[in-house]
Amino acid sequence: MEILLDWKSIGSLLATLMFIRTALRDFLPPEANQALQRFFNHVLAYLQPKTVSMTIEEYDDSYSNDLYDSVQTYLGSKSFTSAKNLKVSKPKNSKEFTFTMDTNQTFEDVFKGCRINWSFHTIEKKSNDGYSSSEEDRKFFQLSFHNDYKELIRSDYLPHIAKEAEVIKFKNRRRNLFTNRSDDHGRLWTSVPFNHPSTFDTIAINPVLKEEIKVDLEKFVSRKDYYTRVGRAWKRGYLLYGPPGTGKTSLIASIANFLEFDIYDLELSSVSDNSQLRKLLISTASKSVIVVEDIDCSVDLSDRKKKDTSADDDEVKLNLKKDKKGSYLSMGNSVSLSGVLNFVDGLWSSCGSERLIIFTTNHKEKLDAALLRPGRMDKHINLSFCDYYSFRTLARNYLFVEEHATMKQVEELLSVVKMTPADVAEIFMSCDENIDMGMGNVVQEMKKRLIAGSEKTPEVKRFEDVMEEENSEEELSN
Numbered sequence: 042m043e044i045l046l047d048w049k050s051i052g053s054l055l056a057t058l059m060f061i062r063t064a065l066r067d068f069l070p071p072e073a074n075q076a077l078q079r080f081f082n083h084v085l086a087y088l089q090p091k092t093v094s095m096t097i098e099e100y101d102d103s104y105s106n107d108l109y110d111s112v113q114t115y116l117g118s119k120s121f122t123s124a125k126n127l128k129v130s131k132p133k134n135s136k137e138f139t140f141t142m143d144t145n146q147t148f149e150d151v152f153k154g155c156r157i158n159w160s161f162h163t164i165e166k167k168s169n170d171g172y173s174s175s176e177e178d179r180k181f182f183q184l185s186f187h188n189d190y191k192e193l194i195r196s197d198y199l200p201h202i203a204k205e206a207e208v209i210k211f212k213n214r215r216r217n218l219f220t221n222r223s224d225d226h227g228r229l230w231t232s233v234p235f236n237h238p239s240t241f242d243t244i245a246i247n248p249v250l251k252e253e254i255k256v257d258l259e260k261f262v263s264r265k266d267y268y269t270r271v272g273r274a275w276k277r278g279y280l281l282y283g284p285p286g287t288g289k290t291s292l293i294a295s296i297a298n299f300l301e302f303d304i305y306d307l308e309l310s311s312v313s314d315n316s317q318l319r320k321l322l323i324s325t326a327s328k329s330v331i332v333v334e335d336i337d338c339s340v341d342l343s344d345r346k347k348k349d350t351s352a353d354d355d356e357v358k359l360n361l362k363k364d365k366k367g368s369y370l371s372m373g374n375s376v377s378l379s380g381v382l383n384f385v386d387g388l389w390s391s392c393g394s395e396r397l398i399i400f401t402t403n404h405k406e407k408l409d410a411a412l413l414r415p416g417r418m419d420k421h422i423n424l425s426f427c428d429y430y431s432f433r434t435l436a437r438n439y440l441f442v443e444e445h446a447t448m449k450q451v452e453e454l455l456s457v458v459k460m461t462p463a464d465v466a467e468i469f470m471s472c473d474e475n476i477d478m479g480m481g482n483v484v485q486e487m488k489k490r491l492i493a494g495s496e497k498t499p500e501v502k503r504f505e506d507v508m509e510e511e512n513s514e515e516e517l518s519n
């Protein structure tokens with residue numbers, strides 16, 4: 042059998058047979074010639090290799106094909122030593138080079154005694170006018186092998202590739218940030234390496250809340266069997282709400298770094314309709330955080346009860362997109378609330394697993410109650426103005442300071458003045474690690490805000506009295 046599959050041996054054998062056949066034809070009578078002809082045909086048919094081929098397309102009915110990805114990774118690594126033509130790239134911000142097979146390249150793999158011939162092809166999509174269309178080219182891998190190995194390929198080789206690719210990917214693991222902003226090549230998601238430095242050590246939030254979030258995340262990732270047993274999609278929804286600059290984006294980055302997940306930054310205003318939203322979600326990978334920032338600005342998800350009751354509520358077209366100042370961002374979006382709810386419910390993403398869905402908003406009160414209910418947004422996290430604990434974290438991160446003469450004053454001021462962590466971080470950044478300058482400027486800013494505050498709450502008044510007393514004591518002692 043081995044001999045039959047050896048192309049070189051087959052070639053020389055055929056050449057010899059042809060030569061003998063031609064030589065004999067000239068000397069033998071016609072009857073013997075015919076018998077010989079039949080014999081040769083029989084031998085040729087027997088020697089003809091019975092190859093089978095399979096095609097692995099990049100997209101399967103417009104959904105990305107996991108096997109294509111695995112093959113690309115597997116062959117990229119396997120063919121490095123033997124392929125004559127490899128494509129090499131260095132993704133933006135990445136330290137690693139990536140090797141892939143170039144168009145029309147071939148590679149021979151051997152698996153459990155079976156020779157598998159691989160080739161990679163790209164077919165350019167042409168529009169009706171003969172020019173290149175904006176649609177992506179058709180890309181596919183083809184593998185061919187002897188018919189006898191069909192079962193081996195199906196039950197052993199392809200799973201082997203998927204497993205090997207997982208191992209290779211894990212070794213070269215580089216997490217990605219995917220976005221669905223429009224892409225010239227018509228791809229659903231485009232990605233860049235994700236290397237945001239925010240972690241649970243650097244994020245300035247209340248330590249009790251921080252611990253609570255970490256425990257919740259650890260519990261979530263460890264409960265695969267539990268989710269399967271109770272028949273639910275393995276996903277969890279977080280709603281982060283609070284004023285601008287309180288660390289919602291920073292917390293998302295910290296969570297992704299903590300879990301070592303990819304991030305999909307889903308811009309709802311770039312999604313044309315529910316079916317595109319569905320495609321986007323189905324093509325996300327497991328172990329990922331899907332983020333919709335400023336959900337109240339992307340689509341109108343206000344309480345349906347307040348809307349025109351004559352409309353079919355869930356199908357109300359949500360075509361209002363306003364920025365934070367209330368200006369319209371764009372019109373005509375037809376992602377509906379039911380579409381968003383299906384996404385959150387995991388209906389569309391339940392083919393994958395381990396997904397954390399995070400919505401952020403500055404205006405929780407604007408969101409539909411249906412979206413906020415447990416099971417959809419499982420955890421509501423309020424990120425608010427700087428408290429004393431958060432302030433100390435920022436001072437430690439930016440100025441490397443634990444204690445300072447002004448700390449007590451800062452604590453008192455923070456109980457009456459609203460400073461976001463972003464405000465404090467900005468001041469510290471401008472002081473180039475000069476501790477006294479940083480702390481002094483922060484105190485000054487807080488006092489300024491205190492005085493400028495139009496509404497004087499009882500705490501503010503009490504604080505002003507204390508400050509006045511302190512100042513007059515200072516004056517007396519001078």
Ligand SMILES: Nc1ncnc2c1ncn2[C@@H]1O[C@H](COP(=O)(O)OP(=O)(O)OP(=O)(O)O)[C@@H](O)[C@H]1O
Binds near residue numbers: 461
């Ligand atoms: N809690 C925090 N801990 C550490 N840094 C913070 C925190 N909040 C804000 N910052 C700093 O302020 C900057 C802006 O914060 P961030 O973008 O996370 O806020 P946000 O709440 O997402 O704001 P927005 O609602 O405007 O999107 C960050 O780059 C970070 O340096």
